[in-house]
Amino acid sequence: MRRYAPFLLIAAMLLVPEMAHAARISELSESSLGGRALRFFTFQDASLRNALLGSMLLGICCGLTGAFLVVRKLALMGDALSHAVLPGVALGFLWNMTKDPLAIFVGATLAGLLGAGTVQLLRSTTRHKEDAALGFVLASFFGVGICLFTRIQNLPGGNKSGLDKYMFGQAAALGQGDVMLLAVVTALALGLVLVLYKEYALTSFDPGFARTLGLPVSILHYSLMLLLAFAIVSSLQAVGVVLVSAMLVVPAAAAFLLTDRLAWMLVISALFGMASGALGAFFSFVGRNMPTGPFMVLSASSIFALALFFAPRHGVVTRWWRRRSQSARIRRENTLKAIYRVLEDHGFRTEQVSLAELAQQRRVTLEEATKEVAELKRTALVTISPSGEPALTPQGWQRACEIVRNHRLWELYLTHAAHIAADHVHEDAEKIEHVLGENTVRQLERRLNYANRDPHGRLIPGIEDIRAGTATMCATRVPGYGGAEP
């Protein structure tokens, strides 16, 4: 059941545009920006409803197909095929000299498949690489398309108006037929993905393994190419030849940044596609007959930029923030360790540590030491006396003991178990002390037979010392495992 949850979500998403379609019809003509925005949100225009419904369906359909393109590293295939369908559009128009959606659909699909086939043929019969094959198909098919288009402009008769919209898209020009076509293609894409989800996932990530399982890898590849051609062709009217590839790749890439699971990637990608479709239709409508394609793509790119910077795990800003807080933690722990060392040098007779000694231990200037201590106070790890000398709080003492224990146990482990010379282990321990977890430390203690001195002869603080809570209470006993050995 869990497997189908994402797809149920997509089905629910399909309902939203459907509801938009059911809204009330009335013919008003506000010309102010606010008025047009209001009209957009109240779905009062029949043509607007077509445009919005079409754009959202387009986003879902492209998002679903594009997700597979992105995980299969075929992003540029989308670009090449979207240019390659152009001659098909022209031939579809020439069929009976009108903008018959079905004829254009069939012509463009055939052209797209021919393009995909040509790429495959070039790859298998020549030494040209993928990029050259894609580039050749893109350029030559587009060239043929330009020839046909300019030829059509010079032909007598026929209803040529609106044919230029195939370049940059005009969602407002979507007719009932176009929307029906989009709905059928979206349903097809959804059905295919639902039924063949496992097969597509497997062939996308490990074609070799899929082949050993007896899956028809190349048939699956071509079915995906067919779906891609369908998605491109049905989107042409709304987004245009040049920018279809963006609607295929950009929402999917944004989804790729947000999740590691293919099923969720499909859902998020479809959702982003739908949102950018709706936003594109909105801006195109509010801005009076702007081409829809660019605004759709800009909406999708903004979503991608947000994901790129703020994705919870892979975002640039989130990663930067995580790195920053991690290095701040390491700095704090190093200061704590230095305070421990100073206390240790004084035989744990006092709680207070002089700043000068701390600075010397940390090998920093007095100002920097003061700043570091202030940082510790901010996180409640030390208290500062009126004379400016820090003393560890119970939490501070506990963390300091843990860090020193991690450091010394690791040094001991390296000299004992890995037989590394005692003077070569410090650098490594400096790094690992910040990441060792409690369980690993317990394991190390057991391995080292609860030894209590590190390779340099210093005592290793033990559980009792940590529990003692303060340095002076610890000083009543000798720190380490001396008496605690089982």
Next chain:
Amino acid sequence: MSGLIPEFNWREVVVQPWTQDLALTGWVMLMGFLVAAACGLVGNYLLLRRMALVGDAISHSILPGLVVAFLIFRHANTWIMFGGALAAGFVTVVLIEFIHKQSRVKPDAAICISFTTLFAIGVAMMSVLETAGTFHIDAECVLYGEIAFVGLEPPVVVNGIELAPPSVMRMGLVFLGIVACVILFYKELLVTSFDPGLARSMGIRPTLWHYGLMAALALVVVSAFEAVGAILAVAMLIVPPMTAAQITQRLPARLVVTVAHALASAVIGYHLSVWWRCSAAGAMVVAGAGLFVIAWLGTAIRTVLGRRNAAASAPVGATMES
């Protein structure tokens, strides 16, 4: 569907362009050749570096640069446009690197995202400006231009002698510049394209030459843009070098074949456009692609024949053995 291909009129299609119309058609064919040859020479190195689609990407993404440059300076001087395009090209390269390095998005998707976004910005700016009445560039014209107008431009006059139309002059200069660079920096371009490691050990910096190549790419695309549209430039970055690679393995020979291919596709393409009454740039692309297909079939037939010869000689040896 009938009447799509007009009747072939020998006089109109073949004779007239070389006789009474030569003053006009000559410039168109020369311009087509210059664009195709300059793009083809740069394209050879792109093909070697497996960057064939970068030409397509750059030619789309320089659009916002052109629009911004035009907005700032209010007139369409080549060098201003070139500056804008170069800046936009630089932004593209940086954007691709940033997305690719800073996230787990693969390079192909990064390329696709960067150039489509920039192109969308360009088109959106153009349509907003057009609605506001500031600006009139036909977005489609940018894409597939109209090379046939080249011959109608008033020619540049120096000391009372009529030279070429200005766009042909500029493209000629660009072509000569590219040729000079290819000859002067032959070794550097060769080494950095084939073996960046060796180049580094020879004291040649591959990154520097990479950016140099990108700048040359931006230059040829921009100068082609103005007169003939992006499609001819994009196609000629890819098709002539691929044809040359089909015929020969040696780089100098490839460069020569590229120029020959450019000449052939410009001349044949122009005649096709006269015959079919369609865009000359589009027809030149079709002619170039047709030449590639011929070269492709040629090598395929040669391979098949070679295999048959090998198969024919093998059984003889086998019977001798037994």
